[in-house]
Amino acid sequence: MQKLDKTQKIFVNRSLNMGSVTSIGFDMDHTLARYHRENFENLAFHKTLEKFIEAGYPEELKDLKFNPKFVIRGLLVDRSKGNLLKVDSHKYVKIAYHGHTKLEKSERHQLYNAQGYKADSFLSVDTFFALSEVQLFTEIVDYMRRHPGLIKKSFREVYADLREFIDLSHRDGSIKEEVLQNLDRYIVKDPDLPGTLIKLIEGGKKLFLLTNSDWTYTHAVMSYLLDGASEDYPKWQDYFDYSIVSGGKPNFFTGSNPFFEVVDQNGLLKQHNGPLTRGGLYHGGNAKLFEKLTDQKGDQILYIGDHIYGDIMRSKELFNWRTLLVVEELEEEFHALDQTQNSMDQIFSEITLEDQLVSEVQNLRGQIYTWQRRMSFCDNKKQAKYQRRIEENQKMIQEKEQQIEEQHLKIRSLVAAREDAFHPIWGELMHTGLEMSRFAQQVESFACLYCTKITNLSFYSPNQKFRSLRDQLPHEL
Numbered sequence: 001m002q003k004l005d006k007t008q009k010i011f012v013n014r015s016l017n018m019g020s021v022t023s024i025g026f027d028m029d030h031t032l033a034r035y036h037r038e039n040f041e042n043l044a045f046h047k048t049l050e051k052f053i054e055a056g057y058p059e060e061l062k063d064l065k066f067n068p069k070f071v072i073r074g075l076l077v078d079r080s081k082g083n084l085l086k087v088d089s090h091k092y093v094k095i096a097y098h099g100h101t102k103l104e105k106s107e108r109h110q111l112y113n114a115q116g117y118k119a120d121s122f123l124s125v126d127t128f129f130a131l132s133e134v135q136l137f138t139e140i141v142d143y144m145r146r147h148p149g150l151i152k153k154s155f156r157e158v159y160a161d162l163r164e165f166i167d168l169s170h171r172d173g174s175i176k177e178e179v180l181q182n183l184d185r186y187i188v189k190d191p192d193l194p195g196t197l198i199k200l201i202e203g204g205k206k207l208f209l210l211t212n213s214d215w216t217y218t219h220a221v222m223s224y225l226l227d228g229a230s231e232d233y234p235k236w237q238d239y240f241d242y243s244i245v246s247g248g249k250p251n252f253f254t255g256s257n258p259f260f261e262v263v264d265q266n267g268l269l270k271q272h273n274g275p276l277t278r279g280g281l282y283h284g285g286n287a288k289l290f291e292k293l294t295d296q297k298g299d300q301i302l303y304i305g306d307h308i309y310g311d312i313m314r315s316k317e318l319f320n321w322r323t324l325l326v327v328e329e330l331e332e333e334f335h336a337l338d339q340t341q342n343s344m345d346q347i348f349s350e351i352t353l354e355d356q357l358v359s360e361v362q363n364l365r366g367q368i369y370t371w372q373r374r375m376s377f378c379d380n381k382k383q384a385k386y387q388r389r390i391e392e393n394q395k396m397i398q399e400k401e402q403q404i405e406e407q408h409l410k411i412r413s414l415v416a417a418r419e420d421a422f423h424p425i426w427g428e429l430m431h432t433g434l435e436m437s438r439f440a441q442q443v444e445s446f447a448c449l450y451c452t453k454i455t456n457l458s459f460y461s462p463n464q465k466f467r468s469l470r471d472q473l474p475h476e477l
């Protein structure tokens with residue numbers, strides 16, 4: 001096999017033999033269809049902002065600027081306080097912003113880390129669609145900070161309005177219509193997509209589409225991506241055994257909605273009975289029924305999506321589907337990871353040095369306790385000898401503690417300098433300092449495989465045995 005770089009690889013959390021997978025399901029948005037994200041998020045930001053002004057928020061808000069780099073996935077939103085948080089895998093808040101103002105360590109500690117909090121009570125930025133939403137919230141919070149009293153609502157009420165206005169923008173079609181009229185501006189037409197899908201089909205896999213998008217939108221986007229790309233598969237539907245629109249994930253995995261058949265190009269629906277037929281177009285449904293009607297089960301199915309909760313977590317937990325998560329933004333991090341490899345090595349050797357100093361101090365303290373105990377039952381001469389030794393040790397401890405302090409600062413500044421190579425505000429996506437981020441922990445827990453884009457599958461055999469190198473416990477390494 002050719003040597004792959006990281007942008008082409010599929011990474012393995014849990015071993016998976018593709019030979020025993022019979023069926024591969026795909027989410028559409030941000031999975032089969034990559035977006036020109038900056039264009040799309042800018043559109044969603046401004047269309048939603050218009051709704052705020054129409055609803056009577058200050059006219060001045062129209063000057064708020066969309067910043068494509070401000071929000072990343074995996075952050076938490078504290079809607080009550082109007083704060084945006086980056087949290088490590090132990091739920092410890094490492095970075096917090098109120099609008100564009102960074103919270104000082106003491107404030108962050110007092111609000112979150114001192115007494116603990118329930119991460120579930122916060123909103124998690126899981127989807128790419130949430131990025132522009134949360135950025136708009138942050139901009140309005142910042143406006144409220146700069147102009148106290150002009151918006152007479154709590155942060156939570158502002159967020160509730162934001163949700164309503166976004167839903168409204170989707171309902172009244174103001175976002176979708178613009179996308180559908182200018183697909184090339186918003187959707188990436190990846191020339192490798194048709195070949196990737198064909199390779200899987202020819203490798204004996206059944207493919208299916210399972211998207212939350214509605215028929216009109218799905219049909220337009222999928223046609224744009226696949227129609228006419230291959231003589232053998234002239235229409236996008238030809239690639240998929242079953243296509244399901246308006247799937248309603250994650251409820252698809254927990255609910256009991258029936259399947260409807262999409263019977264014409266306008267999306268007319270008819271109640272569906274009996275098995276799903278090859279090439280069929282369906283609406284709604286649920287995973288339990290899907291398995292029954294397609295006569296396949298659990299780990300025979302690999303599902304590919306970009307949303308941890310909607311696509312990956314429930315399908316894995318409740319149905320034991322195997323999962324591949326698309327983490328598109330990792331691509332931007334690979335360069336920084338390579339750049340900082342040396343500094344990571346240096347950080348670890350400095351940590352080893354600090355650990356050594358700490359253990360030397362502990363030994364010196366241990367000796368002091370021993371000598372103090374002995375002094376209580378020995379003669380004066382010996383007592384004086386122990387006293388001298390104790391004083392010598394105390395002096396050494398002082399020196400070493402000074403070195404530890406210096407070492408600690410050195411490591412902190414090395415870690416901070418390393419973070420600078422990543423996102424200017426939030427640092428590395430998968431880490432906070434040296435800890436795994438909450439996002440990384442979720443990727444590790446729920447995705448069997450992950451990669452930056454689905455066309456990476458074309459670099460592997462359809463019957464590839466993906467092996468996890470990490471099926472080992474710390475004591476075995």
Ligand SMILES: [Mg+2]
Binds near residue numbers: 028029030031307
């Ligand atoms: Mg998606």
